[in-house]
Amino acid sequence: MNPFTSWRWKEWLVVFGASTGIGLLFVFQNYVGMAQEGTHVYSWRDLFVGLLSYWYVWAILFPFIVWLGRRFPLGAGPPTGALRWHIPAFVLIPVIHIVLYTLFLHAVDGDEHPFFATILLLMKSGLFFRYLTYAFLLATSYSIDYYRHYRERELRASRLEATLVETRLQSLRNQIHPHFLFNTLNAISSLMHKDVDAADEAIARLAELLRATLEADGTQEVTLQQEIDMLRQYVEIEKLRLGERLSVAVDVPPGEAAAMVPSMVLQPLVENAIRYGVSSRSTPGTVSVIARRAGDEMEIRVADDGPGLPEGYVEGIGIGNTRGRLAQLYGPRQSLTVAGGESGGCCVTLRIPFRTDSYEPRTVDENEPREDPHADR
Numbered sequence: 001m002n003p004f005t006s007w008r009w010k011e012w013l014v015v016f017g018a019s020t021g022i023g024l025l026f027v028f029q030n031y032v033g034m035a036q037e038g039t040h041v042y043s044w045r046d047l048f049v050g051l052l053s054y055w056y057v058w059a060i061l062f063p064f065i066v067w068l069g070r071r072f073p074l075g076a077g078p079p080t081g082a083l084r085w086h087i088p089a090f091v092l093i094p095v096i097h098i099v100l101y102t103l104f105l106h107a108v109d110g111d112e113h114p115f116f117a118t119i120l121l122l123m124k125s126g127l128f129f130r131y132l133t134y135a136f137l138l139a140t141s142y143s144i145d146y147y148r149h150y151r152e153r154e155l156r157a158s159r160l161e162a163t164l165v166e167t168r169l170q171s172l173r174n175q176i177h178p179h180f181l182f183n184t185l186n187a188i189s190s191l192m193h194k195d196v197d198a199a200d201e202a203i204a205r206l207a208e209l210l211r212a213t214l215e216a217d218g219t220q221e222v223t224l225q226q227e228i229d230m231l232r233q234y235v236e237i238e239k240l241r242l243g244e245r246l247s248v249a250v251d252v253p254p255g256e257a258a259a260m261v262p263s264m265v266l267q268p269l270v271e272n273a274i275r276y277g278v279s280s281r282s283t284p285g286t287v288s289v290i291a292r293r294a295g296d297e298m299e300i301r302v303a304d305d306g307p308g309l310p311e312g313y314v315e316g317i318g319i320g321n322t323r324g325r326l327a328q329l330y331g332p333r334q335s336l337t338v339a340g341g342e343s344g345g346c347c348v349t350l351r352i353p354f355r356t357d358s359y360e361p362r363t364v365d366e367n368e369p370r371e372d373p374h375a376d377r
Contacts, residue, residue, distance in 0.1 A: 015059045015062055019059040020055070023056070024052070027047045027048055049108055053104045057097055057100045057101045058133060058137065061097060065089075065093070065137050065141055066144075071085075074086065090131065090134060094134055095123075097130055098123060098127070105118060181210070184234075206237060209233040221263060222263045223257065228257070231250075232250075234267050245283070245285060246278050248270070250288075251289065253291075253292070259298050259354055262322075265322055265326075266300070267318075269319070269348050270289065271318060273302055274287060276307075276346065277305065277345050277346060281307065287302065290303070296353060298351070298354040299350075301348070304346055304347075306345045308344065308346050309338070309340075334351060334352045334353075335349075337349050
């Protein structure tokens with residue numbers, strides 16, 4: 001690869017801009033030094049021409065120095081492999097700089113800078129400083145490459161973490177589907193021995209619900225209104241099984257309906273409320289879903305008026321996966337708590353950030369502090 005033609009114009013612009021800045025700094029430093037000593041050996045023009053051209057020639061050679069450092073990196077492989085290229089370059093490139101620099105000075109002021117005499121003079125008095133400059137530029141190229149590789153590794157790690165978060169979320173979400181399907185088919189199975197027509201209607205409603213679920217597959221967040229609509233389809237299936245024993249009240253103000261919530265977040269909570277608060281008794285029961293905005297948070301409560309949590313209750317897949325999804329989506333800015341209801345029964349409360357825009361993947365630090373929930377359900 002040609003080290004000169006492979007550079008883009010922006011890179012050349014940066015290099016020549018940096019060379020101009022360094023050259024002007026040296027011009028100013030030399031002028032101030034002469035003023036303090038009371039001598040004016042060089043005019044402004046001489047300083048500008050001499051020092052700017054010095055750094056512009058290095059700017060021309062810099063792509064080759066960068067290429068050499070990348071092609072034969074120091075510290076990679078046997079030391080002799082890289083040094084056999086760097087040592088000759090260290091000796092020859094400053095000499096090449098002197099020749100190019102002298103050509104430029106001779107072209108501008110031929111009479112004042114005889115070509116061969118100027119080369120001999122610079123070989124005696126200016127070679128050491130050029131060796132230092134070459135070492136500085138080589139070190140600079142290594143520093144730039146190190147920073148570039150560091151940023152690339154950081155970017156790859158960030159993308160990998162985002163992909164890992166998405167994979168975790170999808171895995172948790174996929175576990176909900178068979179769990180929900182198994183429970184619903186169980187409910188339909190019990191209907192088959194009591195009411196065939198109701199079982200047939202339940203199968204039709206289940207097909208509609210599964211179709212809606214598949215259409216939303218891969219979507220981590222939906223609006224609260226969409227989530228409520230899907231929940232109603234599930235509730236209709238449960239009503240076919242429980243009849244008038246089940247009553248579900250949904251209280252969502254219009255302003256909160258556009259809030260973004262995790263998809264399939266309400267179904268496992270309502271399923272648990274029906275299972276422990278309504279199915280376990282012969283009298284009618286009510287499950288309520290209430291959503292309210294509290295500042296920059298959305299609070300959603302799913303409550304029942306049943307007997308409360310059974311003794312020795314162990315958190316199931318639905319609640320456990322919901323808790324895991326909330327942690328992956330929102331980190332420490334979420335909570336899911338389970339407690340007794342105000343008038344008996346049980347109440348599950350989840351809090352998430354309120355927003356109406358769509359979900360964007362976030363990286364999650366496993367060491368981030370998270371709110372401790374109450375007793376698990």
